[in-house]
Amino acid sequence: MNETTRGPAVADKAATTDEPYLELRGVTVRHGERTVVSGIDLTLRPGEFLALLGPSGCGKSSLLQVLAGLARVAGGSLRLDGADATEGLGQRVRVGYVFQDHRLLPWRTVGQNIEIAMKAAGVPKAEWDERIDRFLSMLRVAEHRTAWPMRLSGGQRQRVSIARALAVDPDIVLMDEPFSGLDEVTARAMRQELTRLHETTAVPTLFVTHSIREALFLADRVVILSQGPARVLKTLDVPLVRPRRHEDSALTRLADEVVADVLREWEPTEGPAS
Numbered sequence: 001m002n003e004t005t006r007g008p009a010v011a012d013k014a015a016t017t018d019e020p021y022l023e024l025r026g027v028t029v030r031h032g033e034r035t036v037v038s039g040i041d042l043t044l045r046p047g048e049f050l051a052l053l054g055p056s057g058c059g060k061s062s063l064l065q066v067l068a069g070l071a072r073v074a075g076g077s078l079r080l081d082g083a084d085a086t087e088g089l090g091q092r093v094r095v096g097y098v099f100q101d102h103r104l105l106p107w108r109t110v111g112q113n114i115e116i117a118m119k120a121a122g123v124p125k126a127e128w129d130e131r132i133d134r135f136l137s138m139l140r141v142a143e144h145r146t147a148w149p150m151r152l153s154g155g156q157r158q159r160v161s162i163a164r165a166l167a168v169d170p171d172i173v174l175m176d177e178p179f180s181g182l183d184e185v186t187a188r189a190m191r192q193e194l195t196r197l198h199e200t201t202a203v204p205t206l207f208v209t210h211s212i213r214e215a216l217f218l219a220d221r222v223v224i225l226s227q228g229p230a231r232v233l234k235t236l237d238v239p240l241v242r243p244r245r246h247e248d249s250a251l252t253r254l255a256d257e258v259v260a261d262v263l264r265e266w267e268p269t270e271g272p273a274s
């Protein structure tokens with residue numbers, strides 16, 4: 001990664017402004033002839049945690065892949081920090097990507113997995129050692145640095161994959177349902193950790209989920225998507241104070257309201273009329 005094409009440093013990512021850091025205009029994604037994402041408009045502000053909430057199969061992962069530059073847009077445009085980024089954000093800035101499954105290489109140790117990501121992102125080799133220690137410690141898995149991924153629990157592997165995403169000093173983090181494979185107790189602990197990390201790093205984050213409660217627990221704003229092909233139904237400013245608690249009655253009430261709101265739109269047999 002060319003340093004001149006990098007985005008702002010971490011401290012700047014927390015800047016409080018309503019100017020969008022990332023802007024999607026009419027983004028459409030197709031797999032072959034099939035449209036899976038249809039004309040999405042959304043913005044991500046500096047330092048913001050934005051959840052993309054939609055039913056299973058609506059096209060959330062496909063949209064995230066386009067943002068990362070792992071697939072191409074079929075229509076519309078992306079702008080990042082005011083400049084065109086339609087080819088994918090990875091062309092302009094460092095992207096930390098956390099997949100639904102951990103995607104750790106089984107024949108490399110935890111530390112080596114993180115090294116590979118930093119090498120690919122152009123992080124200077126002199127920083128690798130300190131960064132591996134720092135981010136594994138932040139995610140509370142430092143003692144597993146020399147372990148093989150297969151020796152870790154699912155939750156520990158996902159912690160490592162988040163450490164790997166943050167270790168590349170990302171300008172933006174994209175997360176694709178990273179906790180959906182974990183038991184609820186572990187997932188709750190991980191959501192708490194993620195909130196803490198985001199408060200520390202303030203890296204703008206797009207978090208994809210089909211869980212209404214998860215979106216409301218984590219995000220500053222939630223973009224609610226329709227059944228596929230995904231389009232934006234509405235954007236919600238989450239009115240819950242921080243720190244949030246999973247068992248908060250206000251969170252439960254809000255989740256129930258959102259469920260009632262999207263029920264007809266998400267119901268496969270009674271989907272949207274248009």
Ligand SMILES: Nc1ncnc2c1ncn2[C@@H]1O[C@H](COP(=O)(O)OP(=O)(O)OP(=O)(O)O)[C@@H](O)[C@H]1O
Nearest residue numbers: 031036054055056057058059060061062063210228
């Ligand atoms: N590479 C691909 N080629 C063809 N079709 C695909 C491909 N990837 C996904 N699809 C299809 O596109 C649609 C959207 O899939 P996508 O994985 O983006 O949805 P999602 O909202 O992330 O789903 P989930 O919440 O279940 O992970 C699905 O019908 C899926 O079968």
